[in-house]
Amino acid sequence: MKLKRVILLMVLVQALGALFFIGDIGLTILGIEREPIAWELREAVEIGAAIALLIGLVMSGVLLLQSQRRLGKAEARLQRASSDFMEVVEDSFSSWNLTPAERDVAFFVLKGFSTQEIAGFRKTSEGTVKAQTNAIYRKAGVSGRGQLMSVFIDDLLAETRDPAGADSMKA
Structure with a gap:
């Protein structure tokens, strides 16, 4: 929760800095007169806005790298889980002595396809698929x-x- 607040604060400061720069340029282009501020204050605001934008850039880079690492780890876990699942499926199919046709039908059943869809994929009748699923x-x-x-x-x-x-998952 603290990280979210820091990010929100940085986005707010960056937005204010960007609005300062854009507003200053816009007023100058439009030729709108404004009350001058002390040069020290103006310099302090410009430096603060620039620093906030740089910090935001660095934080964005760090968060992007963290996200990429998490994504990579999640993809690796998903790949392992998929591989493990397929190994369990193959072991079970072998121990049950499924025929090649039954294996195909079983894969389609596990993927959630209906009897009608499986029959269409395999170019067989629904009755054949029902017999194979039974x-x-x-x-x-x-x-x-x-x-x-x-x-x-x-x-x-x-x-x-x-x-x-x-x-092992509880450990």
Whole structure:
């Protein structure tokens, strides 16, 4: 919360500095007379505005670098999770002895496609896809799509636990 306040304050100071410079230039271009201020005060305001803009530039760079690092870490975690999930899926498909056609259908089921969509992708009838999904559910020991997905989520979560059975994510 403190960082947000600092950022908000810096943006406000930068905006005021920018408005000072732009306003000064605009008034000069338009030839609008204004009450002169002491040169010391004017110099202090200009220096303050310039320093605020420079600090804002540095802070923006730091925040951008931090964001890029977080994005890179998140992408790496997502890649690991995707890889782990596919490994669990392949292991399960192998242990269930799914046929190549059943594997294709199972992947589509896991991706959330409807029976009609799967039939369209595979250029088969909906009845064939229903028969294949029933065979998949029987081999997996589940009764439907939700339970099938649950099997993979449970297996994936089990891989994050240490050998002693304690959840490594809580450590």
